[in-house]
Amino acid sequence: MKKIVFGVLALSVATVSCVKDDCVLNEEKEGLVTPRLESRLADNESPLSGILEAYPCNAGTSIFCGNYVNDKLSTFYGFYHIQDGSIYGDNNREISLPVGQYNMVYWGTPQYEEPIHTTPAIREPGLSIGSDLSNLYFELRQNSSDTTYIPVFDLVYGRQNVNIGEEDLQANMRRAVxxxxxxxxxxxxxxxxxxxxxxxxxxxxxxxxxxxxxxxxxxxxxxxxxxxxxxxxxxxxxxxxxxxxxxxxxxxxxxxxxxxxxxxxxxxxxxxxxxxxxxxxxxxxxxxxxxxxxxxxxxxxxxxxxxxxxxxxxxxx
Known part of the structure; x- marks a missing residue:
């Protein structure tokens, strides 16, 4: 790939409200694990290049459990620049969690060689620790001049049950658009x-x-x-x-x-x-x-x- 131009798909982060008694924003934690990550497009099994986001949920649920940044619990999900299936560069916000079972939800925006629409848009959900991802949506954004809507980003999606501390993050993505x-x-x-x-x-x-x-x-x-x-x-x-x-x-x-x-x-x-x-x-x-x-x-x-x-x-x- 001669030129890599990464688009950014960023979720709005709402004020955090915990739903579990042991959920403490900015809580410090020792013994955190930062797993390796590999990502592929499942449809043709080719390595992904682009942006990848990882949303950790409690095991067996769709409840977002947050991510540790600088050893403190935060609402900031994992955010990676990916080239040929592997993490690229230094501007990444990696997943860092205590050892254990998690349900990881992945969204990404692949990089294209051919020209694509230059001004896609979506409405993004607010996110807080304890949010139920099954009740949240990416939505079309309406044009300001009429009742029609704007084209969206190229979005790919995946999900993985993962044992942090024993397994790597494996994001096998399928296209959602x-x-x-x-x-x-x-x-x-x-x-x-x-x-x-x-x-x-x-x-x-x-x-x-x-x-x-x-x-x-x-x-x-x-x-x-x-x-x-x-x-x-x-x-x-x-x-x-x-x-x-x-x-x-x-x-x-x-x-x-x-x-x-x-x-x-x-x-x-x-x-x-x-x-x-x-x-x-x-x-x-x-x-x-x-x-x-x-x-x-x-x-x-x-x-x-x-x-x-x-x-x-x-x-x-």
Whole structure:
């Protein structure tokens, strides 16, 4: 990997409130163990490079038990920079805990070689010692200008029952989000008309949130919006790969094509594919004479296993 640029996925830390009699914030502890860590992406068993977070929970539960920083109990979960599956650099906040059994929850953001959406966002839960992670969520963040939502980070997830003092941390991660790339071209692969001011994509049926403990998506009723960018040679408009929480079956895709005179054309179809976790779709949209007020359009969807489908648009007046 020629260049490593690490993104940061940081949880807001709320005021600590203990739910156990023996839970004392800033309590000092001796005999702490800092285990080694290795991390892989389970889908293709390749080493992870990126950011990894580790949330220690009491054994057999989803109750966050905190982490010792400078030998004092704190709400600061483990935070690691990972390169090729191993800890990288000095700016890491390692897990440090007394010997014993723990239930470790992992979240991460992988590093990409190919371009991806540059301004993802999520709403992050507050965290305190004694928090039940099964009641906390990563949530979509709404756009300030309307009721649509912003694309999210590429998120991977894992969980491990671990005996601190005897076992290393082994984070075998699976992807919790889907990817989508849209490419708009003309029917003859010619230059896109200069009369086109912008194209905005809306993808509906997207989950509102992911459970922090299980990574399960909930409330698949939201719409995520993003813009397409014109290529240098003007032959296509597309986006860098965006990440989405998983969708309902056959989510609704809409294109809003704004012309320089302010008129807007809307194209809408339900996809035959579903944006499941670890699914990446490349959507090729071929437009005929839509910009001049007549003709038909169609688009082809291609996913990772190279299955394709074609959907025809009606004439757009």
């Amino acid at each position: 889907a990817g989508l790339k849209v490419i708009v071209k003309t029917a003859n692969n010619g230059v896109i008309s200069s009369n086109v001011e912008s194209i905005k994509v809306h993808i509906g049926g997207i989950a509102e949130k992911l459970n922090l403990y299980t990574a399960e998506p909930e409330n698949k009723e939201k719409t995520v919006a993003f813009d397409l960018v014109r290529s240098v040679d003007n032959t296509e408009m597309s986006n860098a790969m965006i990440m989405l929480f998983p969708s309902t079956n056959n989510p609704l895709l809409q294109l809003f094509i704004t012309l320089k005179d302010g008129t807007v054309h809307r194209l809408a179809r339900n996809l035959s594919s579903t944006l499941d976790a670890n699914t990446r779709l490349t959507l090729n949209v071929v437009i005929g004479n839509i910009f001049s007020g007549g003709g038909t359009g169609n688009f082809t969807i291609e996913n990772w296993n190279e299955a394709t489908e074609t959907i025809e648009f009606p004439v757009v007046d």
